[in-house]
Amino acid sequence: MAIIEAVLWDMDGVLLDSERLVRDIFVELMVADGVMTNPEEVYLQSIGLNQASILELYQRTMGSAERASYYFDKVGEVYKSRLASDLLLKPGVDEALQAVAEAGLPQMIVTSTRTETANLKLSHFDIRSYFCDIVGGDQVNKGKPNPEPYLLACQKLAIEPSRALVIEDSPNGVVAALAAGTAVIHVPDLIETDPQWQDQIYDALDSLESFPEWFEQQRGGDWV
DSSP: OOOOOEEEEOOBTTTBTTHHHHHHHHHHHHHHHTOOSOHHHHHHHHTTOOHHHHHHHHHHHHSOHHHHHHHHHHHHHHHHHHHHHHOOBOTTHHHHHHHHHHTTOOEEEEOSSOHHHHHHHHHHTTOGGGOSEEEOGGGOSSOTTSSHHHHHHHHHHTOOGGGEEEEEOSHHHHHHHHHHTOEEEEOOSSSOOOGGGTTTSSEEOSOGGGHHHHHHHHHTTTOO
C-alpha cells in the first residue's frame, strides 16, 4: 500500500449518529401518510447520496417530483427540530480524530450533506477544528457513488488518490472511494460490510472505537 498522506472522513453515519435519526423520521412520515410500503428499504438506498440523487430516488418511488420535494423538505424540517436533543456523535469519534491529528496528517470531510450544514453540525460537536476543509454535496456535479467528491478532496490536498485513506459507512460512499482509487476502511452503521468488498477495501472495523489501535498498528508498518 502507498504511503498515506491524508485521511478523508465521511460524516453522517461515520462521525455523527445521524442516519438512524433520519431513517426513523422518514419511516414514520411514510407510514403515517401511507406513501409507501417499504420505507426502510428506500431509505437504505438513499444513504450516502446528495440532495439531487435523493430527490431522483424519491421521485421514482413516490411517483412525482412534487411529492418527492415535499417529503424531502418535510424530513429535513423534522430532523432540524430534533438535532439538539437527538443527534449524537458515534462512539470513539474524538479518540479517532485525535489519533490522526497526533500523526500529523491532514483530515478532510467528504460528505453528501451541503457544506454549510456540515460546518454547523461539526461545530455543534466542537470537532470542526480537526478538519482542514470540507467537500460538501453542493460542491460537485455528481455525488457519491460517483468518485468526484473524493477526487475533488485529493485535488484540494494536492495528493494522489492512492495516498488517501477514506473512512466510509455506506455502499454508495465505498463505491465512490474505490472508484477514486483511495484506500478504504468500512465502518458499518446501518449496512454491514459487503463480503464482495473484501478484495477491494483495505480493511473493515466494527466501530471507530477500534480505530486508534488499528491506526497505530498501521503506522508501525510502512504506509504512514
